[in-house]
Amino acid sequence: MWSQLIAASGNDLPAILDARGGNTDFPTLDANGVDTVKLATLRFILLGEQPDDEPVIQYMEAFREIVADPDNGPWVYQVPEDLIRLLATFSINDVPRISEAWAATDEARMDGWVASDLEAPLAEVSVFAANAVMRGDAIFLIIGL
16 A cells, blocks of 8 residues: 655645646655554554544544545545644654554554654654645645555
8 A cells, every 4th residue: 555645735636636646746745554544543642642442533534535436546535634733743852752652553563564664754744744834735645555
């Protein structure tokens, strides 16, 4: 599964949908293996809370589904604004702790994620989110098979 984050305004949605999974004129960040479950889990970790199943499942409803082909994808979701702000504001000093907690989740373990491999991508997504916030952009998650 491949996934990508794209930062753009909601007005740019038609262009995003035309370019999904390809080159765009929008800021993008490769996020292979990331899905709404992993991002919802990360939200609870960033809040310092336990990412238990029921709250994570409930929070996943906050991801606005833009496009979903139930059989083949791609799937396009708008990332909730509160998660974008959390991603944009965590301290670089917290990256090792966040990486450890995220790698310890069931979803991450099933995909073979390890904390040391998550540190650089977490730092990148924080900068990506901070830049999106500065521009007033939304962030969209595109997932394909």
